[in-house]
Each structure stands twice: as C-alpha cells, then as structure tokens.
Amino acid sequence: MEALGAAVGLILAGDGELLSIVGLSLRVTLMALALACAVGLPLGALLGISRFPGRGAVIVLVNALMGLPPVVAGLLVYLLLSRSGPLGDLGLLFTPTAMVVAQTVLVLPIVTAVTRQVVEDLWAEYGEQLRSLGSGRVRAVPTLLWDARYSLATGVLAGFGRASAEVGAVLIVGGNIAGHTRTMTTSIALETAKGNLALALGLGIILLGLALAINGAAFALSAAARRAAAA
Amino acid sequence: MRATPSLLPLALDRVGFRVGGDWLVRDMSFSVAGTGRTLLLGPNGAGKSVTLRLCHGLLSPTEGTVRWAAGQPCPPGPGRHAMVFQKPVLLRRSARENLLHALSLAGLHAQAAGERADMALERFQLAPLAHRPARVLSGGEQQRLAIARAWAVQPQLLFLDEPTSHLDPASTRAIELALDLFRAEGTAVLMTTHDLAQARRLADRVLFLHRGRLLEDRPAAAFFTDPHTREAAAYLRGELLD
Amino acid sequence: MSLTRRVLLGLAVAAGLAAPALAQDKPFITVASTTSTEASGLFKHLLPDFTKKTGIEVRVVAQGTGQAIQTAKDGNADVVLVHDKKAEEQFVADGFGVRRFDVMYNDFILVGPKSDPAKVKGTKDIVAALKAVEAAKAPFASRGDDSGTDRAEKRFWKEAGIAPKGDWYRELGAGMGQTLNTAAGMNAYTLADRGTWLGFSNRQDLVVAVEGDKKLFNQYGVIAVNPGRHPHVKAKQAQAFVDWLISKDGQATIAAYKIGGEQLFFPNAAAGS
Numbered sequence: 001m002e003a004l005g006a007a008v009g010l011i012l013a014g015d016g017e018l019l020s021i022v023g024l025s026l027r028v029t030l031m032a033l034a035l036a037c038a039v040g041l042p043l044g045a046l047l048g049i050s051r052f053p054g055r056g057a058v059i060v061l062v063n064a065l066m067g068l069p070p071v072v073a074g075l076l077v078y079l080l081l082s083r084s085g086p087l088g089d090l091g092l093l094f095t096p097t098a099m100v101v102a103q104t105v106l107v108l109p110i111v112t113a114v115t116r117q118v119v120e121d122l123w124a125e126y127g128e129q130l131r132s133l134g135s136g137r138v139r140a141v142p143t144l145l146w147d148a149r150y151s152l153a154t155g156v157l158a159g160f161g162r163a164s165a166e167v168g169a170v171l172i173v174g175g176n177i178a179g180h181t182r183t184m185t186t187s188i189a190l191e192t193a194k195g196n197l198a199l200a201l202g203l204g205i206i207l208l209g210l211a212l213a214i215n216g217a218a219f220a221l222s223a224a225a226r227r228a229a230a231a
Numbered sequence: 232m233r234a235t236p237s238l239l240p241l242a243l244d245r246v247g248f249r250v251g252g253d254w255l256v257r258d259m260s261f262s263v264a265g266t267g268r269t270l271l272l273g274p275n276g277a278g279k280s281v282t283l284r285l286c287h288g289l290l291s292p293t294e295g296t297v298r299w300a301a302g303q304p305c306p307p308g309p310g311r312h313a314m315v316f317q318k319p320v321l322l323r324r325s326a327r328e329n330l331l332h333a334l335s336l337a338g339l340h341a342q343a344a345g346e347r348a349d350m351a352l353e354r355f356q357l358a359p360l361a362h363r364p365a366r367v368l369s370g371g372e373q374q375r376l377a378i379a380r381a382w383a384v385q386p387q388l389l390f391l392d393e394p395t396s397h398l399d400p401a402s403t404r405a406i407e408l409a410l411d412l413f414r415a416e417g418t419a420v421l422m423t424t425h426d427l428a429q430a431r432r433l434a435d436r437v438l439f440l441h442r443g444r445l446l447e448d449r450p451a452a453a454f455f456t457d458p459h460t461r462e463a464a465a466y467l468r469g470e471l472l473d
Numbered sequence: 474m475s476l477t478r479r480v481l482l483g484l485a486v487a488a489g490l491a492a493p494a495l496a497q498d499k500p501f502i503t504v505a506s507t508t509s510t511e512a513s514g515l516f517k518h519l520l521p522d523f524t525k526k527t528g529i530e531v532r533v534v535a536q537g538t539g540q541a542i543q544t545a546k547d548g549n550a551d552v553v554l555v556h557d558k559k560a561e562e563q564f565v566a567d568g569f570g571v572r573r574f575d576v577m578y579n580d581f582i583l584v585g586p587k588s589d590p591a592k593v594k595g596t597k598d599i600v601a602a603l604k605a606v607e608a609a610k611a612p613f614a615s616r617g618d619d620s621g622t623d624r625a626e627k628r629f630w631k632e633a634g635i636a637p638k639g640d641w642y643r644e645l646g647a648g649m650g651q652t653l654n655t656a657a658g659m660n661a662y663t664l665a666d667r668g669t670w671l672g673f674s675n676r677q678d679l680v681v682a683v684e685g686d687k688k689l690f691n692q693y694g695v696i697a698v699n700p701g702r703h704p705h706v707k708a709k710q711a712q713a714f715v716d717w718l719i720s721k722d723g724q725a726t727i728a729a730y731k732i733g734g735e736q737l738f739f740p741n742a743a744a745g746s
Contacts, residue, residue: 083548083703091705093549094503094534128289129320133336133384134308143332147323175503175534178517193650194512195657195675228364 006202007209017179022210025183028096028170029163032103036111036159041152044115045141049123059116065109070102074169077102081173094175099183102169107159114155118148153222157215164211184210238299238311238387239419240264241286246295248281255281256443259295263388267435268410268420270451272427274466277440279423280317283390286421287314309337309384317393319377321365326357326376329365330383337384347383355379355409371402378409389413391422395429407433427467431455439463501530502710505542505550507621508648510693511535513668513737518730523717529710537620537648545569545696548703551711554695554718556621556666561694570696571712574719577727577738578692581625582670583683584653585611585662593662599686600633607633610641612661616652617644621691626664629688653679666691668737693738695719718742 010018047058079085081093081101092098122144130140145152167185174181176190184207191200242262248255256278263269263286271279284290285297288307299305307314322329327348334344352358355375360368365376374394381389391410395403403426410433413420424430430437434451441462447454458464510516511533520531536544538555545553546569554576555561564570583602585593591609593602606613615637616623630637643661645652649669656663657677670681683689697715700708717723724740731737 083705085547088548089705094532126320126322128284129316131289132287132307132314132316133333133380134306134311135336139336143322175532177503177532177534180501180530180532190512190650192654193508193648195650195654195673197654197675 002198003201003205006198007205008202010199010202010206018206020179021182021184021187022206024096024181025164025185025207026210028099028183029103029160031100032107032163033156033160035100035104036107037156040108040111040159041115041145042141044112045119045145046138047112048116048119049127049137049140049144059113062109062113062116066113068106068109070106070166070168071172073105074102074172077105077169077173093173094177094181096174096181098173099170099181102173103163103166106166106169107163110159110162111155114158115145115148115152118151118155119144122148150222150226153218157218160214161211164207236301238301238305240300241312241388242298243282243286244296244298246285246292246297248278248285248290249293254293254443256285256292259285259443259445261438261445261448263419263421266414266417266419268414268422268433269436269438270430270434271421271423271438271440272430272466273440274471275425276442278443279440280392281443282440283314283392283421283423287312287390289314309333309386311386312388312390313381313384313386314390314392315374315377315381315394317396319373321368321373321376323366324364325362326365326368327352327361329376330380333380333384351379351383354382354412356405369402371398371405374398374402374406375409378406382409382412386418388419388421391420393423393425396425403429427469439466441466499530500528500707500710501532502551502707502714503532503534503549504552504554504714505534505536505544506554507538507541507556508535508650509556509622509666509669510554512648512650513666513672514732515668515727515730515738519723519726522726523714523723526722527710527713527717529713531714537616537618538622538624539619545698548698548706550698551706551708552695552697552714554693556691556693557624558692558694560624561696565696569699569702571699571708573694573696574715575741576693576695576718577724577740577742578690579667579738580684581622581664581689581691582667582681583662584656584665584670584679585682586660587678587680588660589682591662594680594682596683597685599629599683599688602683603629603633603635606662607635607637607641610639612659613637613642614652614656614659614661614663615642615644616649616664617646618648620649622649622664622666625691629664632688671732671735671737692741 047055077098078093080087081090081098082088083093126144130143135143165185167189170183171186171189174183174186176182176186184203188200188203191203240262243259246259247257259282271282273279281290285292288305305311322332324332330348330351331344334347339347352361355378357372357376357379360372365373368376378394395406398406407429410420437447437449437451437454438445439447439454446460447458447463454463455467458467516533524530534544534550538557538560541553541555542560542564544550553564553570561573565573583593583599585591590611591602591606593605596602615626645655647655649665650673652663653665653669653673654675657675657679660678662682695715695718697708697711698706700706719742724742727738727740728736
C-alpha cells in the first residue's frame with residue numbers, strides 16, 4: 001500500500017529525475033533491442049533454413065545462451081570495454097553505450113533462438129513453394145521474416161522483457177551513475193540498499209506499468225494487423 | 232522473361248530416387264515436348280508426386296538424369312517451369328501481394344509487376360479478391376490464385392500436383408477452365424490426378440506409373456480405350472492394385 | 474524491396490530514439506567510490522556545488538573499496554575516494570595514484586537487535602564486543618565483499634583472536650545497504666559505517682550497540698589516478714576535484730551535510746598525509 005502510494009506520488013510529482021531515469025531505461029533497452037533484432041532476426045532465419053555440419057551444436061549453444069546470467073554478460077562486456085581491455089581506448093565503460101552493448105548481448109540469443117524456431121517451422125510450410133518460385137534460401141529470409149512477423153513479435157517482446165528487467169549487466173558496465181547511467185532497475189537496487197523499500201517497490205510498480213503498457217500496445221497492434229492479414 | 236530459349240523437350244533418362252533403402256521411383260525414362268497436357272496416372276504410392284518434383288528440381292535423382300533442352304541443369308523459376316501444389320501455399324499477405332512477391336522474385340520492376348499481377352487477377356476472375364488476405368480465400372479461390380501466380384511468371388512447362396483433389400466440383404471446373412488459358416498460350420502441362428473423369432477430360436497423353444515404374448506412355452485416347460498392361464486395366468476399372 | 478526498407482526504417486527510428494541518450498557534451502570525470510558515500514547521500518549534496526563552480530560533471534561509480542581500487546587500477550576512473558588507508562597508500566606506492574589526501578572521517582558502529590543477545594549495548598570496546606558476540610553465538614552479518622568496512626571488520630576479528638566461523642556468522646557478499654536489510658531481517662549484529670546507517674530507512678529492530686571506540690575511526694582518502702600510468706585519465710579535472718575536496722570550501726560543504734540534524738562526515742583534510 002505504501003509502495004503503491006510511493007509510485008503514485010512519484011508519477012504525480014512528474015519528477016524530472018524520475019523522467020530522465022525512465023527515459024534512459026527505455027532508450028537503452030529499445031536500442032539494445034533494435035541492435036539485437038538487426039542481427040538476430042536474419043541470423044536466426046538463416047540458422048532456421050540452412051543445413052550445415054555442426055548446426056545442431058550451434059542451435060544448442062544459442063538456446064543455452066538465452067539463460068546467460070546478466071552478471072556474466074555484464075562482466076564480459078566490462079572486461080572488453082575496460083581501459084585495460086581490448087576495446088578500452090574507446091572509453092565506453094560507464095556510459096549508456098556500454099549498457100546498450102551488454103543488453104544486446106543478453107537479448108540477441110533470445111531473438112535469434114525464437115526466430116530460428118519460428119522460421120524453421122514456416123520454412124517447412126513454405127520451402128517447396130518458395131524454391132519453386134525460384135527463391136534461394138538467402139532471398140527467402142526477408143519473405144519468411146515478414147510472414148512470421150506475428151510469431152516473431154513474441155520473441156522480440158521476450159527480449160524487451162529480459163532487457164528492461166535485468167539489473168546485473170547494466171550495474172556492472174554502467175556503474176549506476178546518478179543522472180548518467182542510472183536506470184529503473186539500478187535505482188530500485190540502490191533504493192533497496194538504502195532501506196527505502198517502499199520507494200524501491202514504487203519504482204518497481206512503475207517499471208511493471210511500463211512493461212504492461214508496451215506489451216499491451218504490442219498485443220493490440222498485432223491483433224489488429226493479424227485480423228487484417230488473417231495470418 | 233520469354234527471352235529464355237525453349238527448354239523443351241524435358242527428358243528423363245533412367246531416373247531413380249531412393250529414400251533410405253526404398254526406391255520411390257526407378258528406371259524412369261520419358262520426355263515432354265510440345266504444348267500438350269500430359270497426365271501422370273497411377274495408384275497411391277506409384278511415384279507420381281516424386282516424379283513431378285524430380286522434373287521440377289525440388290528433388291535430385293539418386294541415379295539417372297533429368298535434362299532440359301538447354302542441356303544445363305535448369306532450376307525452377309520464372310520463364311522456365313512452375314508448379315502448383317496439391318495444397319496451395321500462399322503467403323500471409325493479400326492475393327495481389329502474393330502475385331507481386333512471385334513477380335519480384337522473377338525480377339520484374341514494381342510497375343511491370345503491378346501490371347502483370349492485375350492482368351493475372353483479371354484473367355483468373357480474382358480481381359474482386361485482390362486485396363483480401365490470401366489465406367481467408369476459399370479452397371477453390373486459393374488454388375486459382377496459385378494457378379494465377381504460376382501463370383503470371385510465364386512458364387514454358389507447368390507442373391500440377393493433384394490441383395483439384397481438395398475441391399468441390401464447381402471449383403474443380405473453374406480450375407480446369409483456367410488450365411485452358413495455358414493451352415491457349417502454348418504452355419506444356421504435366422499433371423497428376425486421382426480423378427479419372429478429369430483425366431479423360433484433360434489428357435492428351437498419359438504416363439501410367441505403378442510402384443515407382445513407368446508402365447505405359449501412350450496417347451490418352453488409346454490408353455483409356457485399350458490399356459496395355461494388366462495394372463492399367465485394373466486401375467481404369469477402379470480395382471485395388473497391390 | 475519495400476519490406477526490407479520498412480524493417481531498416483524501423484531500426485533507424487529505434488536507433489534515433491536511443492541516440493540522444495548517448496550524446497556526451499559536458500566535461501566530466503569518473504570517481505570510483507564506496508557504497509557508503511553514495512548510499513548516505515553525500516555525493517548528491519556535494520557534487521552540484523563542485524559542478525557549479527568548475528563546470529565539471531562528476532560521475533560516481535559506487536562500489537566496495539576493493540572493487541573501487543581495482544576499477545581505478547584498470548584505468549576506468551579518474552579519481553578514487555575510499556576508506557582503507559593501507560590499501561590507498563599501497564595504490565600510490567604502486568604508481569597508480571598521484572598522491573593520497575585525507576578528506577574526512579566518520580566512524581563505524583556495531584548495530585544489533587534491540588534484544589541484544591550478546592549483551593554489548595552501550596559498551597565501547599569493539600574487540601570485546603565481538604568476543605561477546607562470538608561467545609553468545611549471536612547471529613552476525615558480514616559484508617564479505619572486500620569493501621573498506623569488510624576489511625575493518627576482519628581486522629577487529631583478528632585483534633579479538635577469533636576466526637569467525639559457524640552457523641551464526643553469515644558472510645553475505647553484499648553492499649552495506651543490502652547487508653543492513655539482511656541484518657534487520659534476521660536480527661543480526663553487523664558492522665556499519667555511520668553514514669549509511671543514518672541514511673538507512675529499513676532499520677526494523679536494529680539499534681546502535683557499540684560506538685565511540687577510537688578503533689572505529691573511519692578515515693576516507695582521495696587520490697587522483699596517475700596519468701603516467703593511464704595517459705587517458707583527465708588529470709587536470711581530477712586534480713581540480715581533489716583540490717576542491719580538501720579546500721576550505723569543499724570541507725565546509727562536507728561538514729554541512731546532515732541527516733535529521735546529525736552530521737555524517739567530519740572533514741579533516743588539514744591533518745593531511
């Protein structure tokens with residue numbers, strides 16, 4: 001009850017700090033999602049329709065990476081971007097860019113794995129017809145992705161959920177710097193550490209509300225479009 | 232697209248196809264030329280669909296050769312050969328967009344593809360359905376759209392795999408009428424069916440298959456009145472073959 | 474093909490949305506510091522003043538002292554502000570830091586449940602108190618994260634001649650606030666820095682049990698990272714921050730920070746080192 005009050009209070013106050021935290025969370029997560037989709041959708045589709053030795057092992061690896069602990073992903077990106085690491089000269093550690101990279105690492109396996117499964121199933125249905133129309137496998141990728149768009153949306157939303165909910169990776173590579181790399185989840189961790197449990201939970205409620213709003217919008221859009229395409 | 236030189240005749244030379252230890256097609260030799268309709272007949276499991284797919288290039292023969300006049304392996308594609316499947320596979324898009332997709336694969340520019348698609352919709356009485364999602368069309372409409380799609384890419388040889396087996400008589404009639412368009416334009420047709428009455432209506436020539444082998448290759452009239460093999464005679468009488 | 478274009482367009486829009494977040498304009502330095510300074514709210518009080526005067530933005534990464542020093546050693550921070558004098562001096566001696574300055578101190582306190590099963594409430598001697606906790610096998614929550622507070626706690630156990638072990642001694646591997654939350658949840662004793670304690674809201678039954686021992690003195694030091702070791706560090710701005718912290722102005726700002734009328738940190742830069 002106290003938490004709900006804190007959540008409502010935060011929203012009503014229209015607090016600038018809260019807005020910037022929410023904004024940063026959304027921007028980092030959406031950018032990571034966009035990058036993961038740009039790579040994961042075609043990669044997953046190719047994996048779904050190609051046959052090569054070791055394909056099974058690659059699929060198992062991608063599926064297993066869906067369970068990569070965020071802290072491990074964060075640590076890997078940290079070591080990569082640290083001044084003492086291979087990409088240290090870029091000076092990206094403790095920046096939103098580093099957080100985008102870490103979350104991309106987390107989301108990519110989900111988008112890739114879901115795409116692989118969905119496209120593989122669709123290829124079973126479309127494969128002969130597309131080959132009959134003279135489409136090579138690579139040329140079939142955009143066709144399959146477009147026709148699988150409603151099923152893929154679920155995978156993309158799962159990726160969004162993973163990115164927006166995780167704290168371990170962004171904490172390590174972002175550093176939870178106030179006003180710079182502080183997100184919803186790292187704020188929640190910090191407020192918990194300060195013993196402000198009601199405020200922490202209030203932030204959690206806002207995060208949950210955002211997730212509900214985004215998923216609800218995606219669901220409504222997809223349902224409307226699906227009706228139109230009868231897919 | 233018609234710039235492609237004539238691909239016909241298509242010649243199969245002792246073609247065999249094996250899955251695991253079973254030969255689904257064995258020692259199959261025939262050729263297809265000209266503009267007529269050749270029907271592949273035979274009981275279930277005779278190898279009709281496999282033969283079509285071997286011709287179309289969706290399957291590769293285990294032994295023997297499938298050769299086109301050009302001498303080279305000739306993958307399916309626009310201006311060459313097209314196929315209509317038993318159950319039409321349509322993309323999750325509108326009827327017109329299904330045609331546009333095929334035409335884009337054929338390398339047509341947007342404007343040319345649009346004109347060609349509209350022509351196909353017109354020819355096959357699909358114009359009122361152009362913007363309907365393809366997958367909510369009736370079975371007959373879907374199959375007509377699949378045939379319109381095959382027509383749009385101007386094949387020299389059209390394969391049809393039991394195109395009317397799921398359709399009611401009215402839709403079947405519409406498909407058979409649609410096939411007349413191909414005949415009028417000089418496109419050769421190689422088709423399978425289980426419907427003997429349909430075979431009698433359509434066939435110029437019959438290839439009779441049984442257990443993966445070609446038993447008869449005859450002009451249609453001769454085949455239906457005077458089958459040479461015991462199996463074909465039994466098949467025409469509607470008896471069960473083993 | 475329009476489909477591909479549409480997808481690319483969507484990605485471009487998404488990337489555009491994210492881009493403003495990544496723009497960097499103002500000059501800034503990165504300070505590796507401890508969870509105690511961050512959670513106590515000191516930085517929130519301190520930094521706007523400095524930024525207003527110098528135009529330099531300060532980005533604080535709050536970690537345990539051990540991790541903060543490692544962050545600076547790896548070249549990922551320009552300044553380190555922590556509380557483990559021995560480790561700080563080693564950091565400078567190893568060539569990672571320019572020079573160490575005392576900044577301020579507060580003190581550690583032993584907090585514990587009101588019921589006080591070890592009967593230490595109101596005593597002053599931290600070493601004796603820990604002995605009593607061990608004797609009573611009263612639950613004790615240890616940070617266990619190699620932070621400055623954790624290192625201090627380990628020192629006190631050593632002085633008490635005890636290698637704490639057993640069901641009652643719980644190593645959490647957590648920051649100060651997290652450890653206080655846990656201690657409150659299981660009515661355990663724990664060593665805390667006063668700053669975090671004063672800023673901490675979820676005390677439940679916890680109260681201050683032991684305070685005032687000279688040994689509990691908790692000195693904070695500040696060091697600019699050596700540009701000779703890490704050429705990319707912003708040495709000038711880093712030194713400006715260090716100089717301001719130990720200046721009269723900076724020291725007064727530290728002294729002015731209070732929670733509930735109680736001062737959290739006591740500036741002592743004049744003492745130097």
